Amino acid sequence: xxxxxxxxxxxxxxxxxxxxxxxxxxxxxxxxxxxxxxxxxxxxxxxxxxxxxxxxxxxxxxxxxxxxxxxxxxxxxxxxxxxxxxxxxxxxxxxxxxxxxxxxxxxxxxxxxxxxxxxxxxxxxxxxxxxxxxxxxxxxxxxxxxxxxxxxxxxxxxxxxxxxxxxxxxxxxxxxxxxxxxxxxxxxxxxxxxxxxxxxxxxxxxxxxxxxxxxxxxxxxxxxxxxxxxxxxxxxxxxxxxxxxxxxxxxxxxxxxxxxxxxxxxxxxxxxxxxxxxxxxxxxxxxxxxxxxxxxxxxxx
Amino acid sequence: xxxxxxxxxxxxxxxxxxxxxxxxxxxxxxxxxxxxxxxxxxxxxxxxxxxxxxxxxxxxxxxxxxxxxxxxxxxxxxxxxxxxxxxxxxxxxxxxxxxxxxxxxxxxxxxxxxxxxxxxxxxxxxxxxxxxxxxxxxxxxxxxxxxxxxxxxxxxxxxxxxxxxxxxxxxxxxxxxxxxxxxxxxxxxxxxxxxxxxxxxxxxxxxxxxxxxxxxxxxxxxxxxxxxxxxxxxxxxxxxxxxxxxxxxxxxxxxx
Numbered sequence: 001x002x003x004x005x006x007x008x009x010x011x012x013x014x015x016x017x018x019x020x021x022x023x024x025x026x027x028x029x030x031x032x033x034x035x036x037x038x039x040x041x042x043x044x045x046x047x048x049x050x051x052x053x054x055x056x057x058x059x060x061x062x063x064x065x066x067x068x069x070x071x072x073x074x075x076x077x078x079x080x081x082x083x084x085x086x087x088x089x090x091x092x093x094x095x096x097x098x099x100x101x102x103x104x105x106x107x108x109x110x111x112x113x114x115x116x117x118x119x120x121x122x123x124x125x126x127x128x129x130x131x132x133x134x135x136x137x138x139x140x141x142x143x144x145x146x147x148x149x150x151x152x153x154x155x156x157x158x159x160x161x162x163x164x165x166x167x168x169x170x171x172x173x174x175x176x177x178x179x180x181x182x183x184x185x186x187x188x189x190x191x192x193x194x195x196x197x198x199x200x201x202x203x204x205x206x207x208x209x210x211x212x213x214x215x216x217x218x219x220x221x222x223x224x225x226x227x228x229x230x231x232x233x234x235x236x237x238x239x240x241x242x243x244x245x246x247x248x249x250x251x252x253x254x255x256x257x258x259x260x261x262x263x264x265x266x267x268x269x270x271x272x273x274x275x276x277x278x279x280x281x282x283x284x285x286x287x288x289x290x291x292x293x294x295x296x297x298x299x300x301x
Numbered sequence: 302x303x304x305x306x307x308x309x310x311x312x313x314x315x316x317x318x319x320x321x322x323x324x325x326x327x328x329x330x331x332x333x334x335x336x337x338x339x340x341x342x343x344x345x346x347x348x349x350x351x352x353x354x355x356x357x358x359x360x361x362x363x364x365x366x367x368x369x370x371x372x373x374x375x376x377x378x379x380x381x382x383x384x385x386x387x388x389x390x391x392x393x394x395x396x397x398x399x400x401x402x403x404x405x406x407x408x409x410x411x412x413x414x415x416x417x418x419x420x421x422x423x424x425x426x427x428x429x430x431x432x433x434x435x436x437x438x439x440x441x442x443x444x445x446x447x448x449x450x451x452x453x454x455x456x457x458x459x460x461x462x463x464x465x466x467x468x469x470x471x472x473x474x475x476x477x478x479x480x481x482x483x484x485x486x487x488x489x490x491x492x493x494x495x496x497x498x499x500x501x502x503x504x505x506x507x508x509x510x511x512x513x514x515x516x517x518x519x520x521x522x523x524x525x526x527x528x529x530x531x532x533x534x535x536x537x538x539x540x541x542x543x544x545x546x547x548x549x550x551x552x553x554x555x556x557x
Contacts, residue, residue: 014557051398054557073400081398087391091320103312104399146395 002065004029004154004185005050005079010059012045012209019045020056021209027187027202029064029153032180034196034217035189036292037206043189044084046206047158051081063154077105080152084159084189086139088131094118094142095127098149105150117145120175122168137168144172148179155179156187161195173199197221197288205295212299217288224294225286227258229267232280239274242267258283310405313396317413321379328375328417333424336371340364340429343489353491354522360433365516366488368425372447373483373508376418376454377461377475380410384462385471388555397556403549407459407542414455419447435519442527443518449534450511454479456541463548463555486512492524507537 005027012020020042027033035043048054049061052068052075060067066074089097098117102110118124121141126134131142140160147155157176161169177199180186190196196203196217203220205213213220232252247255258264264283271278321328344360351359387393396406429435437443457479465471486508492500503509504525514530517523523530549555 048557052556053394053397055552073402076398076400081394083391083394085391087394089387089392089395090390091323092316096319100312100316101395101399103315104309104396104401106307106309106400108307150399 001029003027003062004031005061005063005187006065007046007049007061008059010046010049010056010061012042012049012054012056014045018209020049020059023059023206023209023211025204025211025214027154027185029185030180030183031202032186032200033188034200034203035187035206036193036196036203037189038296040208041206042209043206044158045209047081047156047187047189050075050079050156052076053081077150078152079154079156080147080150081156082140082144082147082158082160084162086136086143088134088139088142090130090132093128093130094123094134097131097142098145101146102149107150110149113151114145114149117148121145122171137164140164141168141172144175153183154185154187158189159191160188161190161192193288193292203288205292207296207299213291213295220291221286221288224291225288227261227286228284229256229258229264230254230282230284231256231271231278233271234277234279236274236276239270239276241270241274252279308405309399309401310409313401313405313409314412317379317383317409318416320383321413321417328379329421329424332371332375332421333428336367336425337428339367340432351490353494354520357520357522358433361435361520362491362516363489364425364429364433364435365519366486366512368422368429369446369450369512369515370483370486370488371425372418372422372451373454373486373511374479375421376414376451377458377479379414379417380455380458381462381465381471381475382458383410383413384459385465385468388462388466389468393555403546407546407549410459411452411455411542414458415448415451418451418454422447422451437519438521439518439527441518442514442531445531446511446515446518446527446534449531449538450508450515453507453511453534453538453541456538456545459545460541460548463545463553466554482506482508485509487524488512507534510534 003026007023007025010020010023023046037043045054049056050063050068052072062068063075064078066078068075092100095114098114102114118127121144123138123141123145126138131139144160160172176186188196188200200217202216204211231254233254234252238246238254242256245257249255256267340360340363344363348359353359353362387396461471461474465474485503486506487503492503492509495503510525510530510533513523513525514527514534517527
């Protein structure tokens with residue numbers, strides 16, 4: 001099957017900054033894919049190349065098998081991009097904005113889909129309002145609708161939830177999940193790593209224009225992060241049988257690695273046998289944030 | 302899948318026309334008023350002193366020149382202001398992300414600029430009809446020069462909009478380039494009244510041919526033969542169009 005997004009050895013330089021430094025990547029159709037990295041890692045540049053907003057210096061990029069330069073019409077029809085910055089045209093109302101965007105893609109009589117987008121994104125009551133009068137969150141919803149107006153098979157969201165309230169964030173993710181379930185490929189960048197962890201099946205991490213990690217969310221978590229049992233012992237010390245890999249966090253708290261959640265019961269039994277009195281405990285799941293921090297630290301130049 | 306689709310060009314053209322039409326008080330009525338003020342002031346002050354063509358009063362002489370000046374300036378203003386606004390506010394992405402080719406983008410901005418120039422030009426004539434009924438001896442020349450003149454400046458506006466990164470750069474382009482060239486294009490005088498050196502300089506100005514040829518359409522009198530003027534103005538228009546298309550194809554200052 002043709003990859004939804006495929007880039008090969010992509011490089012792009014802005015003055016003295018190497019924004020992309022030989023990026024190769026394939027996102028399969030139907031994936032919910034996250035592109036993570038610190039500011040300036042090259043995520044937005046990569047997205048710009050996919051949408052034709054920037055031309056790469058070298059390398060190839062294609063969307064649904066269509067080269068973004070030589071077959072730009074088909075490539076751009078196949079992708080809907082929600083840019084990071086909130087931008088709008090102050091001359092038009094919400095509906096006019098969507099009708100125009102639809103027309104730029106050569107679509108006429110797209111009213112039913114525009115109505116559905118307005119409804120799904122909570123914009124129906126603002127359809128006739130001028131773009132200028134909308135709040136920042138509402139303007140962002142319109143941008144999402146603009147990116148979806150031509151029903152692209154590939155949807156790219158560049159930090160869609162930056163500075164967005166909880167309600168919009170939740171409704172946006174519910175909508176995007178539905179789109180993914182309906183077969184759309186989703187490519188997402190975000191600084192909210194818990195969002196990426198919850199939503200995405202595969203993750204690429206970028207740094208200094210290069211991809212430094214690329215794997216399924218599950219495997220990244222397993223390889224770089226661990227489940228831990230934290231216990232607070234009242235007036236007793238940790239038995240020697242549990243000492244391997246443990247960390248004394250102070251104030252009676254100990255941090256114990258848990259390879260498998262089934263081991264927790266046995267560990268508690270050993271504490272009981274040693275006569276330790278457990279005042280408090282919690283099991284924490286692996287977190288993407290930890291993976292991210294470790295990978296960024298390890299790849300620091 | 303996405304259904305079979307048409308070109309996005311008509312929509313972009315419609316958007317560009319809507320953009321100025323929604324604020325037509327500012328983009329059409331205001332320049333018509335400015336032109337009328339020129340006409341009243343210069344026409345009144347100079348009417349008794351100047352006669353350029355035999356049998357043509359100075360006010361009559363002035364109207365086509367001023368109308369052409371308004372056409373040129375407004376065609377330029379339309380494309381240049383639209384592009385710079387979109388670039389500065391960032392909404393240019395909504396034009397750059399769709400599958401619009403360089404030719405489609407060029408055509409839409411150009412035609413909308415021509416429409417604005419021609420609407421303002423017609424506004425000037427409508428407003429001056431009650432003042433001085435003007436003959437129109439060769440209407441086809443009027444149409445031809447209005448079309449080529451507005452096209453030339455609409456194209457120049459696209460170039461200026463693409464090149465400028467800030468509003469003051471565009472203002473500089475307008476004030477130090479477009480404005481002098483339109484004022485020195487012979488709207489207020491015949492080049493034959495100028496000293497030989499300035500006559501020669503005027504002939505290097507492509508706007509001069511647009512004004513002179515346009516005026517020929519009304520009075521069947523001009524400084525240069527209209528066919529020659531049309532050829533020169535069309536050549537300038539074509540050259541500017543090729544430059545603009547090349548800029549759009551390369552993504553210069555638009556696709557970074």
